[in-house]
Amino acid sequence: MDLSKETVKDSVNLLEVNNLNIRFYSNGREMKAVNGVSFDIKKGETFGFVGESGCGKSTTSRAIIRLLAENARVPDGEILYNGTDILKLSQEKLRKIRGKEIGMIFQEPMTALNPVLTIKKQMYEQFLGTGMTAKEKEEKAVEMLRLVGIPSPEKRLKEYIHQFSGGMRQRAMIAITLAANPKLLIADEPTTALDVTIQDQIIKLINKIKKQMGMSVLLITHDLGVVSQMCDRVAVMYAGYFVETADTLTLFSKPRHPYTKGLIDALPSTEKKNSSLMPIKGTTPSLSELPDGCPFGPRCPYCQEKCTLELPEMAEVEPGHMVRCHFSDKLIGASGLISIEDGEKQ
């Protein structure tokens, strides 16, 4: 099983993010989009951000390639890619990392790809500065399309993105992004706009290519099913904070943060024996008016006075399992999405 932590435990960190904070300013208000986020992604690992809209998962991923909006500031934090801080890089050096070292795919290929350039032209842009001959470029481009499972690649290379169907568009975008051989692929909701059967195909495709190319993947999604099928480790985000990180199996079987537990209980699933859904009460707080103390406090069933006063720190409850909650002990033994026997994990 490629989930087991053993396979990735000793490998080196490809990306290391320490205490990242991101603020947005609009209409004179400050929005705390990302707060004290720290994580690392190892070589060959798929790391997931999961959370609801506005939780800061996309913002964090965009900060990694410095694609933040103009009204964003990063007051604090470092993003180390292979040891160099991306936040301190000059524009010129940044360009060398974007695309070539870190690639990004998006939810909507129609808006992410250029509609007036052929797939070929956009693919060739990835080969700039590699000194490849025209023939090598052509061969590589065809190979990439074949890799992502696009039939008759020679012909389709000359087509435009609007000539592709939904699933094929996503495949084309993946092919173009991966043509530059990035070491890290950031996938922002890559399957959200797709039908289930196509989503299934794309999930399997990314998993396969990741293995073949030895890439790391940072997956951003709101769908726990997609997390389950793709990620080695997951971070649950809420209101700009990481609230729980663990390997996927642990997170799904032994959630220790009330929000994670809430998400799991609110998720309808054919696999859950208990058929009733437990919604989380209330709505997500506005990022410009975060409550004092724990951001999840106002919606939390376990909330006590301490939670309204003091922001909990990320604490390790088990090796590799971090939780931001004053009362994470209360969830020991709580049921998750799936159950595992003790000892099964080893």
Next chain:
Amino acid sequence: MSEERKKLVEIKHLVKYFPIPRKITDVVSHKSQKSVKAVDDVTLDIYEDEILALVGESGCGKSSFARTIIRLYDPDSGQIIMNGQDITKLSKRDLRPIKKNSQMVFQDPYSSLNPRMMVGDMLREEFLYHNICPPEEVESKITDILDKVGLSQDAKDRFPSEFSGGQRQRIGIARALAVNPRLLIADEPVSALDISIQAQILNLLKDLQKEYSLTILFISHNLNVVYYIADRVAVMYLGKIVELGTTRDIYQNPLHPYTDILIKSSPNLDPRKREEAPAINGNPPSPIDIPPGCRFAKRCPFATDICHSKLPELKEITPGHTCACHRYD
């Protein structure tokens, strides 16, 4: 079980095609008029007091079907019998008083509410237009309905832009229920919502269904949501219903290969169960040029010669569980 139950809606051989505008060059070269076969000969009964789910992938015709049975679109042929009355051919004017009997909740909570109308005004208009109650009772009716869908009373004097997605969906439900409909069509009502909010809305719909003995036609592409809410499930593929049965039958004993693949495609929540290969390859064919025979034949792992030439009929395989597939001939 369904024999004695009263049918609220009977749909017989319903057909709805959308013609594709022809280019000048097509007209000159005498190319035939092409159509999107959104709903192609669908026969279906919806019983009173049930939640019937209609599942399928985008473009399978599920939304067009729903909009056709309430005459938002005019059917090309077939029959729609609503509550014993044939409404297929009713004129716009005759249709108006009975329209309130079937209401709709929409997918996008942002575009489904008039941005320039306050919630109270919207509800007031409904009550007065359809004479739901005497004018002096309108305000208390508004209070009731807001209460029922879990909105605070100050919602009355606010515009939709002041609400979050989940709250807007509650407003949409209030709008639909205000006129006491018999049939509620919920077109992907939770697919634009976050998980925690989605559960709130699903539970609300379930509770309201019980309280008002509503009949709900629940349209969704999300099989997990359908499993939670539906009593019966109809699976649609390229304008046709390929399987229909109780939720338990459909999920535990899917008969049609497409249903089986749909269920298997939906991501497994157990990370230990990862498959290398997808459940199905390829894309659904376009609903314009539909090949003869079974519509799923091209992608079906069990397809034989007959599947490519003859269209399978919907047949009852076990009581209450029908399927259109040559494997059960």
Next chain:
Amino acid sequence: MADKIKKKKKINISLLIGIIIVSAAIILAVCPSFFTTFDPEAIDSQSMLAPPSALHLFGTDNYGRDIFARVIYSARIDLFIGVGAMIVPFFIGTAVGIISGYYGGKIDALLMRILDIFMAFPYMVLAIAIVAITGAGIKALFISMWLVGWKEYTRLVRSEVLVVKNSEYVEAAKVLGYSDLRVIMRSIIPNVLSSAIVYGASDIVMCMMSGAAMSYLGLGVQAPTPEWGAIISGGKAFLSVAWWITVFPGIFLVITGLGFSLIGDGLSDMLRQKGR
């Protein structure tokens, strides 16, 4: 997602300045006699082409008429032309746009072809043709501007209707069994009107300008009635010796135009905020 989006009341600077300027123009139009004691049409052969002085603030023209008085008295007729030439096309154009966009099909095709015909017709030629029939004057001015002005509103409103009519809230209104008229009045019009209103504010400027242009060409307001365009036109022969005849009405025309433009700008900002 914010639980509740705060209502923010930001003062819209351009709207404010626009309103101040236009109000000033309206005050001039309502009681010009408050600002000057001269009769704008009184000829004074004693002081022809007099430069600006304490007595004649803006000087006098070749008939010895006080330019200041003429400029002030012009405000009334210019505002009348601007608003009058805009308001009729606004209603006609909006109505045609709504009908065309909402019903679509053959009605739409017919109305759009009619619009194309008007698009293709050169405005000045049309105006001259109408003058030939009715004779020069304010009537010809209005008729020609009404005939050409509506099509912009139609195009603007129709394109908005095409978007709005497919929105789910319009669908919901139809599901509720509302009549077409009710759907149009309650769901369509409130959501398509803002761009037409914004355009209307700047259209007033255009109308005033074309009114002035027509008068300059001698097709619009006739002498001796004071009108900014007509004054400029009359002063053009004396530009080298008496610049004040043309410059002062020019400045007033430009500033009033600016006022309406600013209102248009401000309105569009405000309506955009409210819409979402």
